[in-house]
Amino acid sequence: MDFPGVLANATSSQFLSEMARFWSFQDGSVRTSAAAMLLLGVSCGSLGCFVVLRRLSLVGDSLGHAVLPGVCLGFMVTWSKNPLWLFVGATATATIASLLIGTIQRNTRLKPDVAMGLVLSGFFGVGLMLLSLIQNDSRGGQGGLNQFFFGQAAAISANDLMLIAGVTAVIVAGVVVTFKELAVSSFDEGFAASLGLPTRRIHYFLMALTGMAIVISIQAVGVVLLSALLITPAATALLLTDKLPRMVMLSVLFAAFAGIVGLNVSSLSAEVLNGFLDVVLTQVGRSGLELSASRMSTSPPTGPVVVLILAMTFLTALVFSPRYGVATKLFRRCMRVRAARAGMEGASE
């Protein structure tokens, strides 16, 4: 049978059983990584709103890349993925990077985007060097550090989860306590300062929380695509609402949704995914296009899958947002033209 909409029977039943296994959360490891994705959604989703509204998106990206050398150095302390040392290393290089960005901006004529671009690539380069050093070392080859590139949420341990939960608690408390101050200083920094609010400290406070959120997200989504978890859910939410508290809630929702569904997809076995691939390739083949049939040998890393889901939610909002959607605007214009035409006809009669 070559009905393309249906997977081969064996694959289909395997797909269903894998889905059932995931969504019943009966495996301890699935529970751990799903809880981690939920918490990361809360951290990155909420902080991302302020990062986007303050036009600091590039800062998120820079910090994301700047943690790589720190992670490598943290790894080299014990030659294992000890969450505490990785956290210390990542926080250290992220701090150095943000200080460096500030120093370059203040003391040279270079603009912020240039300073961030320089630091981002420089730190990432150092990180790559350290990574290849580790992988060529007999102690590091099987350490699994390469998972930090694109993320492997399934590898999140109970210890990692404890750290993620603790940091998320700090972030949520920080955002809740200073919500009003974050809001007013993001909207109008001069006015906030005239009220006597310590705007500079608020900025560094937000940056510190963002740095922490980035560090705990490395294992799940990887350094390369880290900033997407901060920026995309917040950007999607901004297209859907005109109220800041609602924007934060929607952003958290999108980030957590993409995290858990992404985890689900990346946990599917290679056979099931290859089954889907077969269906797609058959369809493409029918349209006359010849694609070399590549196959997966392992499950895909979590980072790209999560980012893909985030990108799809963003595109949906971009097109169908009730107020700012492309399709919505088009539809409204059609209705207006029709109404105007009807009005003209009514007047001429």
Place this chain on the structure above:
Amino acid sequence: MTNSNSPPPCVEIHDLTVSYDKKPVLWNIDVSLPEGELIGVIGPNGAGKSTLIKAVLGLIPADSGWVRVYGEPLARQRRLVGYVPQRESVDWDFPVTVRDVVLMGTYGRLGLLQRPGKTERDLADRCLADVGMADYRNRQISNLSGGQRQRVFLARALAQQSKVYFMDEPFVGVDAATESAIIALLRTMKREGRTVIVVHHDLQTAPDYFDSILMLNMRLVAFGPTAKVFTPELLQKTYGGRLTILTEAAERVAGTRR
């Protein structure tokens, strides 16, 4: 009250010097502003008018000098001071409604974790009614015109319930209706005993609007009652060569009309 020594001036600026990148923009500003007046700050572009306001409010660091509000350093008198920044200084696509912006005026009185409640919302709605924007309270701010945005900023300042106000170019780019609404509002504020310091660029309207005028061109050129300081000599001193062209043009226009 029969007090032998006069009360401290509303705002006292002493020897204020400010520079950007080691280039001085304001030199030794030394002036005392009286209470209960509408005070215009005028001067050419780059004279440091906005800088003066920002430095007085402590938004940019001063190289030297100090500022006192009712005899005390500003840090202790924040609640007595209201501020209306330039309209272009904020992102009007920010996800807040008109009333949310006005509520920000009350944030100075609320502590951490404290959210604006019914008292604050009622106050915000009254302030919006005072500037004729009551019907817009649930609108998103990006849909407002320039004049409406200025009124929202004024309503936010009213919600601060301060005694001294600093306004940075509130009349720039607003429609005639908003301009007269703003000046009516300023006069009401004056009647309530508040002091309003306004950065202004329009020399035509300045003498009608303000009780006192502060003329600035990096240094303080003059400060005093409008009738006394708004003279061709002092204007000339403030604006330098540029004003001659202006006045000549004005005289020529007046001449052809005659």
